Amino acid sequence: MNIVVCVKQVPDTESPRKLKSDDNTLDRGAADGVINELDEYAIEEALLLKEAHGGEVTVLTMGPEKATDSIRKALAMGADKAVHLVDDALAGSDALGTSYAIQQVLGRIGFDLVICGSESTDARTGMLPAMLAERLGVPQLTLSSKVEIDGSTIRVQRLTDYGYDKVEAALPAVVSVVEKINEPRYPSFKGIMAAKKKPVETLSAADAGIEADKVGLAGAASEVVDATEAPPRAKGQIVTDEGDGGVKIAEFLASKKFI
Amino acid sequence: MAEVLVLVDHVDGEVKKVTLELLTAARRLGEPAAVWVGPGLEGAKEKLAEYGAAKIYVAADEELTSYVVAPKVELLAQLVADKSPAGVLVAATGEGKEIAGRLAVKLDSGVLTDVVDVAEGFVGEHSIFGGAIIAHAKVKRGTPIVAVRPNAIAAEPAPAAAAEEQVSVTLSDAAKSAKIVERVVQEKGERPDLTEAAVVVSGGRGVGSAENFKIIEDLADALGGAVGASRAATDAGWYPHQFQVGQTGKTVSPQLYIAVGISGAIQHRAGMQTSKTIVAINKDPDAPIFELVDFGVVGDLFQVAPQLTEEINKRK
Structure with a gap:
């Protein structure tokens, strides 16, 4: 089984994140890049499925040069190879452009199963996996907390507001996973060493057959018109409990008409 | 039009x-x-x-x-x-x-x-x-x-x-192509939905155990609110995953958010920062959650939260 895991490098949540002042896109130089946390669960699920059913796990990322850090981590966890789509023309792409670009690459490299994290910690749109399913015309098995494969049939539990849906489809398919699904492994020393020898194919937009006018800031169908730092919250009142802390909160809530 | x-x-x-x-x-x-x-x-x-x-x-x-x-x-x-x-x-x-x-x-x-x-x-x-x-x-x-x-x-x-x-x-x-073969509706109880509730009371690492979440539930029930949990609490298995508030969980924006025993790491703040009024109880005066609050109490949640619940019920 040919499993492709889509991975995104994102600014570290713990470091200051900002937008560039000229075009309001993410300032990727301002913060340390790390692998998007939910994508680690996607990698883990791909590795588990490979261990159970055989096949190969390919990591696919679209992003600047330094996204290789995230690729190395995924390979160190156990993925077999990687494809890195990197091109200045892709900078500033919105979710529409990004899903188009990834679709083009997937069309070239082929897949039985695409696995994504359910959202990224930077943009948090949560749309990309569904958009990929739409573009590829394959089943959408997203927000999955459990994945099972039985021959060419795939079954997942899809989280819903009321619990979950049991969903069934035929491969090929797009899956997105939530963090409940597994516990991602840490790369072993052996894995880190092995990762250095694993193949990483670099593709430009042209290599992948991506039409330049459909991606990048110019191809985006939406735009940020302004961005400002949120006004700091007015400093609140903080008291030390002297045996009446609960009563003090109640008084505060009463003053605000909550009780 | x-x-x-x-x-x-x-x-x-x-x-x-x-x-x-x-x-x-x-x-x-x-x-x-x-x-x-x-x-x-x-x-x-x-x-x-x-x-x-x-x-x-x-x-x-x-x-x-x-x-x-x-x-x-x-x-x-x-x-x-x-x-x-x-x-x-x-x-x-x-x-x-x-x-x-x-x-x-x-x-x-x-x-x-x-x-x-x-x-x-x-x-x-x-x-x-x-x-x-x-x-x-x-x-x-x-x-x-x-x-x-x-x-x-x-x-x-x-x-x-x-x-x-x-x-x-x-x-x-x-x-x-993606057929829903069964819908599993999980017990929701009487509480409002987390993302729709006017009041959310969340517990974190400080709560310490699954049993202790009763303190959080009692406070939420006194206010007619929903119960949330920080990632530390859901990862520890003290409260079900679907109640997690934060970056990788639900984003909530209630009128009143009460954080109990939650330090307020960015991971958590991302899921609740647009709440209108924020109250916190935490024993660490340096906890980042206090940067956000309208009202905060530095103290032992096992003393302060039950007292608050009792006081609310008394005032009803």
Whole structure:
């Protein structure tokens, strides 16, 4: 089984994140890049499925040069190879452009199963996996907390507001996973060493057959018109409990008409 | 005035509050037309009318709810083609965002997700990076599709006709490829939904055990609120995962948020920072959660929280 895991490098949540002042896109130089946390669960699920059913796990990322850090981590966890789509023309792409670009690459490299994290910690749109399913015309098995494969049939539990849906489809398919699904492994020393020898194919937009006018800031169908730092919250009142802390909160809530 | 399509979020005919918020927002943008998918409209129609639905497009065919997301997208795409609305509003829930995304691909239209407000011209307001930045965005091409965060816009009634029109769509094979074979409804209890609740009380690492979450539940119940948990608490297995508030969990925006034994790491703040009033109880005076609060108590949650619950119940 040919499993492709889509991975995104994102600014570290713990470091200051900002937008560039000229075009309001993410300032990727301002913060340390790390692998998007939910994508680690996607990698883990791909590795588990490979261990159970055989096949190969390919990591696919679209992003600047330094996204290789995230690729190395995924390979160190156990993925077999990687494809890195990197091109200045892709900078500033919105979710529409990004899903188009990834679709083009997937069309070239082929897949039985695409696995994504359910959202990224930077943009948090949560749309990309569904958009990929739409573009590829394959089943959408997203927000999955459990994945099972039985021959060419795939079954997942899809989280819903009321619990979950049991969903069934035929491969090929797009899956997105939530963090409940597994516990991602840490790369072993052996894995880190092995990762250095694993193949990483670099593709430009042209290599992948991506039409330049459909991606990048110019191809985006939406735009940020302004961005400002949120006004700091007015400093609140903080008291030390002297045996009446609960009563003090109640008084505060009463003053605000909550009780 | 051009129509604005509002996809109704409902569970078996029970309309989610976010739908009323969407109808309220839609009135600023044009004439709200609700889109109802599945059975159960009878009990819900009055509510949609009360909040300003001039029209209701009804697609009752069960086939539309038998597969994941795609059928609703094909229905909306057909309505956009037939009715030329000014835009489409959906709830920024897990599924709502997926619907918005697929519809954007189908229509090659711009899409804004998880906006906390939407103004004339479909200009969306985003609260990003855990609330650190307020950004405004708009759509450059196609029919604007906007997914609005639940509880961010106050619903206000404005009665309208709610004229029903039956609609149907012939689904493509691709739309029928991910079949829902069973719906599992988990015990919800009497508490309001986390993302829709006016009051949310969350417990974190300081709570210490699953049993101790009773303290959080008691306080939430005294306030008629929902219970949330930090990632530390859900990872430890003290409270079910679906109640996690934060970056990788739910984003909530209640009138009142009470954080109990939660330090307030960015991971958590990203999920609750747009709450209107924030109260915290934590034994560490340096906990970052205190940077956000309107009122905070430095103290032992096992003393302060039960006392607060008792005081609230006393005042009822």
